[in-house]
Amino acid sequence: MQRRSLPLSALRAFEAAARLGSFKAAAEELAVTPTAISHQIRALEAQTGLALFDRQVRKVALTDPGGQLYPVLRDGFDAFESTLARLMQQRMRAQxxxxxxxxxxxxxxxxxxxxxxxxxxxxxxxxxxxxxxxxxxxxxxxxxxxxxxxxxxxxxxxxxxxxxxxxxxxxxxxxxxxxxxxxxxxxxxxxxxxxxxxxxxxxxxxxxxxxxxxxxxxxxxxxxxxxxxxxxxxxxxxxxxxxxxxxxxxxxxxxxxxxxxxxxxxxxxxxxxxxxxxxxxxxxxxxxxxxxxxx
Structure with missing residues (x-):
């Protein structure tokens, strides 16, 4: 998968659902509906050909591929957040x-x-x-x-x-x-x-x-x-x-x-x-x- 074709919205939905262990909690965090989260993750699974979640009655669990993908995305989004926060803080400092x-x-x-x-x-x-x-x-x-x-x-x-x-x-x-x-x-x-x-x-x-x-x-x-x-x-x-x-x-x-x-x-x-x-x-x-x- 090339960088230009990465489904960033779907990856963001997957990271939130994996971190929170719930499509509903991920939907609340991202201010969308649980159905939208489910559709994005299914689209990601279809694009990659990988089953990322084991969907159970009241919760979801990561599959082995999902467990390998999650920490990479988590660390990446954490790095995005901290770097942007630092840059914005620098901009706000008086010079x-x-x-x-x-x-x-x-x-x-x-x-x-x-x-x-x-x-x-x-x-x-x-x-x-x-x-x-x-x-x-x-x-x-x-x-x-x-x-x-x-x-x-x-x-x-x-x-x-x-x-x-x-x-x-x-x-x-x-x-x-x-x-x-x-x-x-x-x-x-x-x-x-x-x-x-x-x-x-x-x-x-x-x-x-x-x-x-x-x-x-x-x-x-x-x-x-x-x-x-x-x-x-x-x-x-x-x-x-x-x-x-x-x-x-x-x-x-x-x-x-x-x-x-x-x-x-x-x-x-x-x-x-x-x-x-x-x-x-x-x-x-x-x-x-x-x-x-x-x-």
């Missing part, structure tokens, strides 16, 4: 999507996910990590974390915190003072949007009133997260966001041996101004606002 840069998503949002799940177990977060600017008007993104001065037309914007940058290095390198920069490679990363205010090594040396050592080597990355990992691995000293390396500093994987600390850009909480916000979106926004600000 909120956040767009942020790759580095911010991995180094700032991800470490806080356990706290979010503890506080909001009924909301599923969807994180979209991208360094491209996502248009909230034409996507399903609910909240964006914007980094920079803007402008951000069409968005409701509020600042979360202003980033700060300082040199950090693996403590094994023994970097203790700015003089050690002459022997340790400088780790750089490319800013996607070049602005004069970007916290670069050039800005840092100007703030420190020092000249960059001419003989020092460099490592350059396209992503700030990669620059952070290179510093953790001990490949040099990186000028990176202190907010994004807070865990590494606390764990001792990185140290901030000296200043000065220079300001970066500001992280903003952004939502589409003309789009009504749901209760789950407002809850996520409030959770973001409540996060401790970097020192």
């Amino acid at each position: 909120v999507s956040i767009s942020a840069t790759n580095a911010f998503t991995v180094k700032w949002l991800m470490p806080r996910m356990a706290d979010f799940r503890h506080r909001h177990p009924d909301i599923d977060l969807q994180l979209q990590a991208t360094d491209d600017v996502v248009d909230l008007r034409s996507t399903a993104i609910d909240i964006a974390i914007r980094y920079g001065r803007g402008p951000y037309p069409g968005l409701a914007i509020e600042p979360l915190f202003t980033d700060r940058f300082a040199p950090v290095a693996n403590p094994r390198l023994g970097v203790l003072s700015p003089d050690d920069l002459a022997r340790v490679p400088l780790i750089r990363f490319d800013w996607k949007h070049v602005q004069r205010e970007n916290p670069t090594w050039e800005r840092w040396f100007a703030a420190a009133r020092r000249r960059r050592p001419s003989q020092v080597g460099q490592l350059r990355f396209s992503d700030e997260g990669h620059a952070i990992q290179a510093a953790v691995a001990g490949h040099g000293i990186a000028l990176v966001s202190l907010a994004l390396v807070a865990e590494e500093l606390e764990a001792g994987h990185l140290v901030q041996p000296f200043g000065p600390v220079i300001d970066g850009h500001t992280y903003h909480l952004a939502m589409y101004a003309d789009r009504p916000t749901s209760a789950p979106v407002r809850a996520v926004a409030e959770w973001l606002r409540a996060q401790p600000r970097p020192d």
